[in-house]
Amino acid sequence: MVxxxxxxxxxxGPVAGGAAAVVEALLEVLGGQGTLVAYTATPENSATxxxxxxxxxxxxxAEVEEYHSRMPRFDPATTPASPTMGALSEAIRTYPGAxxxxxxxxxxxxxxxxxxxxxxxxxxxSHLGPDSPLGHLYELDARVLMIGVPMDRFTAFHLAxxxxxxxxxxxxxxxxxxxxxTFKAPDLDDLHFGVLGEQVLHAATGVxxxxxxxxxxxxxxxxxxxxxxxxxxxHTRT
Numbered sequence: 001m002v003x004x005x006x007x008x009x010x011x012x013g014p015v016a017g018g019a020a021a022v023v024e025a026l027l028e029v030l031g032g033q034g035t036l037v038a039y040t041a042t043p044e045n046s047a048t049x050x051x052x053x054x055x056x057x058x059x060x061x062a063e064v065e066e067y068h069s070r071m072p073r074f075d076p077a078t079t080p081a082s083p084t085m086g087a088l089s090e091a092i093r094t095y096p097g098a099x100x101x102x103x104x105x106x107x108x109x110x111x112x113x114x115x116x117x118x119x120x121x122x123x124x125x126s127h128l129g130p131d132s133p134l135g136h137l138y139e140l141d142a143r144v145l146m147i148g149v150p151m152d153r154f155t156a157f158h159l160a161x162x163x164x165x166x167x168x169x170x171x172x173x174x175x176x177x178x179x180x181x182t183f184k185a186p187d188l189d190d191l192h193f194g195v196l197g198e199q200v201l202h203a204a205t206g207v208x209x210x211x212x213x214x215x216x217x218x219x220x221x222x223x224x225x226x227x228x229x230x231x232x233x234x235h236t237r238t
Contacts, residue, residue: 151197
């Protein structure tokens with residue numbers, strides 16, 4: 001199995017060994033042929049993210065420019081995943097042998113036989129699109145393990161959004177490995193994911209649920225969830 005994990009470790013309750021122990025447990029269950037995947041995005045690295053706008057709100061133009069000058073360049077090997085991704089994503093990124101895609105804003109990390117296929121190609125203009133690691137998860141019929149995380153955070157729904165006609169494009173700006181870089185890509189948001197998640201869970205047949213520690217968990221097939229989300233989005237538009 002290729003397994004993308006989205007986790008709130010607090011919901012598990014006390015775990016001896018913390019995030020590293022959870023990674024080891026997941027890899028043990030997956031076995032030698034399984035691949036573990038995490039979203040290791042760095043929105044703090046972007047001048048066009050909500051996180052950045054909040055951090056610079058109220059600053060003068062000169063102060064914003066000075067803030068930008070202190071933002072470090074993205075390095076796939078050393079730049080930590082955003083704290084908003086959760087401790088488990090960072091634990092997977094730093095696991096021995098883990099590979100990470102080179103996108104300076106929306107990178108992914110993976111451990112296992114499929115890690116290179118998932119992370120090797122990540123075009124700037126397909127930050128969360130079909131040519132990104134997220135798109136590769138769809139192609140590989142991956143599963144998403146949601147550990148204490150609701151469906152309004154289900155990252156793969158971005159694939160369904162981009163199947164809609166006339167998806168608007170916007171300009172993104174972030175600090176890449178060579179300095180500031182600008183690219184155009186689909187204008188994505190997740191504010192509608194809560195409603196979308198409820199609809200998908202009502203119709204999906206391949207979702208499994210369980211309780212791990214004190215966390216309510218779901219195992220969700222990426223293909224089924226994305227295809228159902230696309231159907232609901234098209235129906236809504238119609």
